[in-house]
Amino acid sequence: MSTPAGPDRVIIFDTTLRDGEQSPGISLNAGEKLEIAHQLARLGVDVIEAGFPIASPGDFEAVRAIARADLGGSRPTIAALARAQAGDIERAGEAVREAAAEGRGRIHTFISTSDIHIEHQMRNTRADVLEGAKAAVAHARSLVDDVEFSPMDATRADVEFTAQVIQVAIDEGATTINVPDTVGYATPDEYAAFLRRLYEHAPGLRDVVLSVHCHDDLGLAVANSLAGLGAGARQVECAVNGIGERAGNTALEELIMLLATRGDRLGYATGAVTTEIARTSRLVSRLTGYAVQPNKAIVGRNAFSHESGIHQDGVLKDRSTFEIMDPASVGIDDAEQLVLGKHSGRAALKDALARLGHPVDGQELRRAFDAFKVLADRKKTVTAMDLEALVADELEAGEDDDLVLVDYTVEVRDARPPHATVVLESAARGRVTGSFTGDGPVDAVFRALDSALGVDARLRDYRVASVTGGQDALAQASVVLELGTPGSAERWDIPGVTGGERITAAGQGVDTDTLRASAIAYLRALNLGVRRVAGPRPQGDAAVAAP
Structure with a gap:
């Protein structure tokens, strides 16, 4: 991919479909990934990191489908992630082959440069890392013209060694160098200083695109990305709604609107169509099951709401009194x-x-x-x-669900704990019923669902929000649960599942009845968990966290 025109043009690299999908409980199928990719193209992102092809046959097919698709819009580059291993790189190259033939395919390969990872995770040496980076980039470059290289956990690594690895990658043909703050450890001044020192120690860095990939463990992802731009980076890796490993990634919507709103001060530009931001956020939230917090910057339900009388009075007179952005500019x-x-x-x-x-x-x-x-x-x-x-x-939601909620009842009295009964329909097993008591009505319904299906599920997160205001508002329930496979393997006859595994799955449900919405969300999470257990398993240790 050629660098967009202008020295202050920032490349938006979206990793929602790769790093974002690594969030606990998220598992997108190929159709869902393709739908999000089409919307990302309408949004105008420059690069879509579509997945990690070696992780599973399903992820490979999803990346290949996106690489083959006519996304329209900005015709973004399609990137596939690969560890610095021959098998990964071959698989990634095959997945993006059609896009590469049009000059829009990228292989993104990575290897750790921090001694913490070298000694404790990879159990090898700095010399091994140097050789691995060299071989990986050379291999990737033999398959595509556009190669991105990342020294994972760079911000906790020795700067001179990291620069040495980066220079080797550039010498072998890397066109983009991404410097990730993999664990969200850096502060903005530290990060900027680290990047400037890399420029000093790796002369070739000035001839390629420098990219930043920041995690939000300390709430500094956007601030660190901005600091990276100030230090010379011109690509930012981000995810819609900030989803991703642990605390997530740089939030795409925040980064784009920061650069758009404060263009007078910062002087950077992107190719983003900002009016597509709200729609993109809602689509990703809906398909991942990850609700957006009400006070989330840019896309939260309250982002343009005013409760205080003073604020309301000011906005009625002139919206600029308490709003620095026009809601219409993000698609509201x-x-x-x-x-x-x-x-x-x-x-x-x-x-x-x-x-x-x-x-x-x-x-x-x-x-x-x-x-x-x-x-x-x-x-x-x-x-x-x-x-x-x-x-x-x-x-x-639930198009592929095997289990459907037919009916439920909840008995609540002061004298005894709530008792719930659920009736489910399964194409494979017909109707099943479960009953249980709980600490409250919702807990009783969830336990009754577990009882009906014979599963060992642990609730990790449960949230309910109203879609709109008023007494008749729709309730939107979100559930993330941890599912034990032994029970589900026995009940649904899933082959090839060993005991002791636990997976996470998320689901959403919408109804004017909060209890029913909660039951639907929980059941959809169970359905997703079963599909994930029964579907293709990751190959080797390909499911490891990446930059």
């Missing part, structure tokens, strides 16, 4: 104010969904309309946010 506009009722017809629903970026027709429109009518009977008005949640719930 009049479409958000769409309201439909139970008398609205199919054409009105189709038009409203199209305006929100969800064109539907045929069978999908019929399903959406049927669900809309049910919802409209329970709510006086159906807003744009309700419609988006409806599309997510009816047209996408």
Whole structure:
């Protein structure tokens, strides 16, 4: 990939589909990854890191599908991650081959340069690292013209040794050098100073693109990325909603709007279509099951809301009194104010969904309309946010689910703990029923689901938020659970699963009934967990965390 025109043009490298998917409980299928890739192209990102092809056959197929697709938009470069190992690099090269033929394919290879990783994780020597980096980049360059190299855990490594490895990578043909703050350890001044010293010790660094990849363990990912730009970097690696390993990555929406809003002070530019930010955030949240916190910068539900009387008064007089960005600049506009009722017809629903970026027709429109009518009977008005949640719930979430919630009852009395009974339908097993008591109504429902399915599940996270305001608001429940495979393997006859494994899975549910929304979210997490157990397993240790 050639560097975009202009010395202050910042390349946006999106790793939502790779590092973002490494978040606990997230497991996107090829179709979901492709849908997100299309939206990222509309957003105008320059590079999409589509996955880690060696990790599983499914990830390989997803990367290849994205590399083959006509994404339109900005026609971004498609990158595939590979460890500094021949098998990884071959697999990555094959996955992006079609994009590479058009000059849009990249292999991103990495190896650690910190002594902590060299001694304790890789158990080899600095000499091994040097040779590994040299061989990996040379191999990757024989397959594609665009090669990115990352010295993992660089900010905790010796700067002179890291520079030596980087120079070797450049000599072998690396076109982008990414310097990751893999564990989110650096402070902005430290990070900038480290990058400047790399320029001093690796002369070839001035002839390639310098990239930064910062994690948010100390809440400094965006600040460190900005410091990196100040030190000479012109590519920033980030993820939508800041998702990723542990505390996540540099939040794409925050970085883009920082550069756009403070362009007067900073002087950097991106190719991003900022009005696609809100839609991209909602899509990623919906497909990953990771809810966006209400006070999240740029895309949180409260980001442009005002509760204080003083603030409300100021905004009514002039929005600039308490808003530094126009909500429309990130895609929050009049479409958000769409309201439909139970008398609205199919054409009105189709038009409203199209305006929100969800064109539907045929069978999908019929399903959406049927669900809309049910919802409209329970709510006086159906807003744009309700419609988006409806599309997510009816047209996408749970399409592959084997288990469906048919009915549930919860008995609550002061004299004894709540007791729940659930009835589920499974294509493979017909109807199953489970009953259990719990500490509260939600806990009782979750335990009843476990009882019905014979699983050993531990709830890791549970959140409920209203999609809109009012007493008849839709509730959106989000669940992350840890699932033990022995019970599920026995109950669903999943072959090839050994005892003792535990995996994480996330699910979301939407309903005007909070308990039902919670039950649907929990059941979808169970469905996802079962599919992940039954699906292709990672090869070797390919599932290790990367830069």
